[in-house]
Amino acid sequence: MNVLLIGSGGRENALAWKLSTSEKIDELYIAAGNPGTAQFGTNLDFAEDNRTALLEFALKEKIELTIVGPEAPLAAGIVDLFQAHGLQVFGPNQEAAQLESSKAFAKNLMQKYNIPTAEYASFTEVEPAIAYIKKMGAPIVVKASGLAAGKGVIVAQTETEAITAVETIMLTDRFGQAGNEIIIEEFLTGEEATILAFCDGKTIIPMLASQDHKAAFDGDQGPNTGGMGAYAPAPVVDQNIFNHFKQEVMVPTLQALQAENIDFKGVIYFGLMIKDEQIKVLEYNVRFGDPEAQVILPLLESDLVEIMEAVLSQKLAEIDIKWSKNKALCVVMSSGGYPAEYEKGKQITGIKAAAEDLLVFQAGTAIKDNELVTAGGRVLAVTALGATFDEVIKRAYQGVEKINFAGAQMRTDIGQKALTKQ
Known part of the structure; x- marks a missing residue:
């Protein structure tokens, strides 16, 4: 085909x-x-x-x-x-895509159908939002309701930071129409994880759990990015947590969509916060995550086209999806300065050497004068597969060392949380 x-x-x-x-x-x-x-x-x-x-x-x-x-x-x-x-x-169609394109829609759906999530309020005007911040105190989370390329979430440690976030999102052009409405929600602590799931409107089947690293710098410090690395399967999602997820989050989400007469066919991304055996939904997305796809897809042993055809024909329940027993980990190499301003056009070398025993997925790259150059914030995702997290961490960073471009920056601690749970 x-x-x-x-x-x-x-x-x-x-x-x-x-x-x-x-x-x-x-x-x-x-x-x-x-x-x-x-x-x-x-x-x-x-x-x-x-x-x-x-x-x-x-x-x-x-x-x-x-x-x-x-x-x-x-x-x-x-x-x-x-x-x-x-x-x-x-x-998913446009109606179903609201799960991601409107955080207000998603939060309202979770509240209506008792899907665990952070306490929140939504606002379309600045003054009521500021009054809410002063009432709730900090730390607190401010989110643009619309699409913001993974950068519309600001974790404010003080009321002043939160108020500045509100004004930045709603009164400047930084987030465009995505900032016309905002969500302000309680600050959750714990460990984040992602579970993607195939959904055909009748059946929903989870993939392996993964863990993204959204903060720009080591130790989960710095501004949020589109994601600086990931690994799978995430040990924080043990069998007990996985069962809770299916019973309290995944199945109720499908039932909520069905109750609202929303026909969802595609991938649902569940962004989760896990603490003390409890799960809360941070966000939904309606497609493969990035960089989660770069560690989930290499572990998928089944034919992806067959799965997608089963989703479209609503025969997902008839498919047996097989997964590798290996671990996968990717390190994102980004342009210097990302996620703020950065330069483009830097020559990239060493991919061929790194790709001899690794997967190097290109993101922000281009060809200029027959040379591979940087063309975006997140430039490459270097992915290693292996039997243990120790192995994939070592091999991924060995691959990173073989690749060079001016100003390259990356986190050096991708996968360390996995080592503490082995």
């Missing part, structure tokens, strides 16, 4: 790599892709938000399956558009 993958980041490089192993695919196209995805398919020269061009291409090339990687096209309704023209698309 002919398959179209939409997106251009590290997640899409991981998806393209995994899709290329399926015998069901004849031609794989990626819009717009990156130099990494070009190793596994044909990159297209139009952007992931050019819905007209994407639709015309899918119809012309008789695309039998379209896979939407990032959240923005889902929120914009690309699934609805493709379905209206009789095309098969893996990903």
